[in-house]
Amino acid sequence: MSINSKRSVKCPQCGQMSEVTVWNSITVNDSPDLKEDLLSGGINMFRCASCGYAALMPEPMLYHDSGRKLMISFSPTNEAAVRQQLFDNIRKSSRESGELQKLTGYNLRFVTDLNELLEKILIFDNELNDKVIELIKLMILSQDIDKSEQRVCRFGKYENGAIEFMIHDHIENRIYTSSVPEETYDRLFNSLMESGVKPYSFDWEAVDGTYATRLLNGFNNHF
Ligand SMILES: [Zn+2]
Numbered sequence: 001m002s003i004n005s006k007r008s009v010k011c012p013q014c015g016q017m018s019e020v021t022v023w024n025s026i027t028v029n030d031s032p033d034l035k036e037d038l039l040s041g042g043i044n045m046f047r048c049a050s051c052g053y054a055a056l057m058p059e060p061m062l063y064h065d066s067g068r069k070l071m072i073s074f075s076p077t078n079e080a081a082v083r084q085q086l087f088d089n090i091r092k093s094s095r096e097s098g099e100l101q102k103l104t105g106y107n108l109r110f111v112t113d114l115n116e117l118l119e120k121i122l123i124f125d126n127e128l129n130d131k132v133i134e135l136i137k138l139m140i141l142s143q144d145i146d147k148s149e150q151r152v153c154r155f156g157k158y159e160n161g162a163i164e165f166m167i168h169d170h171i172e173n174r175i176y177t178s179s180v181p182e183e184t185y186d187r188l189f190n191s192l193m194e195s196g197v198k199p200y201s202f203d204w205e206a207v208d209g210t211y212a213t214r215l216l217n218g219f220n221n222h223f
Pocket residue numbers: 011012013014015016048049050051052053
């Protein structure tokens with residue numbers, strides 16, 4: 001069930017009070033329109049009617065797509081220590097509440113960045129696996145290793161037998177694209193599965209660049 005509440009928010013720029021509808025849970029089945037709003041950046045955004053200031057509300061949100069057996073927990077934060085704490089908390093509470101047993105066959109993802117959340121939704125909507133996508137992103141960024149720190153690579157689209165990635169360079173302030181044939185994806189998917197990685201979760205997972213680095217270094221998720 002999709003759940004919202006109203007918040008009175010004071011604009012940090014001009015002080016004007018506004019009422020904002022905050023969504024803490026979005027269930028795709030009963031709210032496809034909310035999913036569209038989310039993908040177009042209209043969910044949990046504070047927009048001041050008086051001065052135009054806009055910012056993401058610091059609110060957690062659970063995204064649930066039962067058709068795809070996908071659940072994404074989004075907890076916005078930029079701080080690594082807070083991120084780790086939130087991740088530990090969700091793992092612990094899911095285990096203790098017995099929720100995990102009800103989510104057999106699901107992919108459970110933990111993200112802290114809005115773009116990461118939107119990217120995950122797109123990846124799964126394209127019936128791709130984000131573990132493979134993260135590996136490919138790592139490979140793309142490592143082609144220009146000197147610049148990998150200043151670049152962010154994101155899934156773009158999947159069409160005509162190719163997967164396109166967007167590479168945003170923060171120093172050069174440019175966006176590049178890079179295309180990977182689906183055969184490369186299929187080959188990587190098969191080798192990952194052969195190495196013991198599962199296409200579903202046994203617990204909440206943070207599938208990001210760090211995860212992909214660990215995979216490349218030969219550490220599987222031990223399942
Ligand atoms: Zn304002």
